[in-house]
């Protein structure tokens with residue numbers, strides 16, 4: 077680390093209210109600092125409890141560049157642990173999801189660990205007698221991350237041992253997760269279906285910003301959504317009702333005015349969502365039998381309120397996006413400054429008709445798959461931006477749309493739907509969580525917050 | 527068409543690949559029945575295209591949208607254009623059933639897609655479910671299983 081290491085003022089200088097320096101997307105030093113600070117100080121999505129329903133179940137993932145696993149202990153509790161043997165570093169779990177039985181057994185020398193991470197046994201242990209092993213970190217077993225929290229089955233973790241607590245970090249933004257869950261007549265989601273995985277040769281923040289970029293669909297997706305509309309108009313002559321796939325594609329071509337009126341809400345700590353009053357998901361055909369089940373479960377008024385909330389994309393800072401009305405969750409996993417793995421997950425609403433889950437899966441493959449024509453449109457833009465940013469003629473990226481001088485930061489507010497307010501909100505949080513552990517004062521703040 | 531022979535089925539599969547390699551998409555679409563589907567599962571030995579995740583499960587409307595999009599004036603992901611190349615093993619004929627008008631082949635393949643300086647190889651198996659309509663073979667279902675269906679791919683823009 078050279079240019080930016082341990083220099084919060086250099087980091088802060090990259091972010092202005094209405095523009096950001098290109099180094100935040102291209103510089104490997106900045107990327108390393110993001111892994112060390114930003115992804116340690118924030119609450120990162122790990123997985124969903126329905127993936128590990130039984131004792132001994134586990135899932136593996138990465139928080140920034142850190143391999144972790146989430147494990148269901150014998151008492152039912154969920155533990156988020158570094159996926160690394162305390163002996164010589166071997167990854168303990170290698171599959172995305174599995175069951176380890178009563179304990180984890182390292183495949184290299186068979187040290188074993190309880191499903192809460194505690195050391196269980198070391199083979200031929202007398203070789204350590206008198207060596208002082210009991211005084212080392214190795215006997216503590218699999219190291220837990222700084223903190224873990226399960227919110228209505230959504231598992232989050234913070235790598236840093238101290239810092240902003242879960243409720244403070246997310247606050248009212250959890251209402252989008254609530255709405256997705258409430259759409260189940262039984263108030264329960266199950267993560268189902270393989271995730272669609274899509275590698276992007278661009279910085280992870282380009283994907284995050286795109287989620288609330290409502291001035292691109294009618295432009296970048298004219299090729300996919302626009303063609304879908306024109307082919308359908310031609311084929312329609314043959315009769316038949318509008319197919320589900322056309323209902324999914326067509327709203328991407330909505331005019332600016334629609335997206336502006338849709339509205340956008342920002343929350344503190346970099347969270348925010350598009351689609352306050354309505355969204356591109358509001359006009360799908362009713363799924364037969366679903367509304368009746370919702371009314372039976374919640375009463376008509378509450379059922380209408382839940383389904384009337386048609387939030388478009390909710391970004392949870394730093395790197396996930398939730399689509400409540402569609403029941404998808406996308407994770408933007410940073411791999412390098414110019415490489416991001418996108419994993420798009422689908423949820424089944426427990427107690428809802430199959431057709432709803434069919435639509436969730438269809439949405440995911442039409443929009444989020446590496447074979448998706450909408451995905452092709454977007455990736456082309458990210459890739460060009462990642463390359464274009466190397467041009468030295470200009471060094472700044474503009475995020476000024478509907479900016480008002482003196483705009484409040486770290487607040488809950490509603491803005492016009494085509495505003496770039498959420499991008500500014502994200503970068504404000506980015507600076508905060510990047511720099512809070514870089515100085516003695518920042519570290520003291522973190523400890524005070526604990 | 528007189529009785530469908532094994533050679534007819536093998537030739538058909540080769541011809542489909544050739545049309546794709548030569549980017550002759552209108553002729554390629556004409557090989558499909560009106561109610562056909564092109565399916566790329568995203569799970570191992572997948573049985574259900576609707577209630578399990580797939581990379582693609584497209585009817586003729588969606589395939590036509592794809593083909594038309596490829597030549598669109600504002601299709602920026604096709605500037606420059608992609609090209610494709612199929613390397614097929616000899617298709618194996620799994621079923622010939624004239625009474626039910628059902629024919630099925632299984633073909634192991636390598637497929638290359640290129641665009642600009644990028645060049646990517648994919649490997650997998652294609653299953654063709656066919657039937658005879660007005661004297662010619664038509665695809666009812668083409669199922670493409672990639673050997674690494676669960677890997678994180680970049681853009682796959684053409685057809686395997």
Ligand code: FES
Nearest residue numbers: 161163164182185
């Ligand atoms: S590395 Fe795990 S037991 Fe040796």
Ligand SMILES: [Fe+2]
Nearest residue numbers: 292293296454
């Ligand atoms: Fe997009």
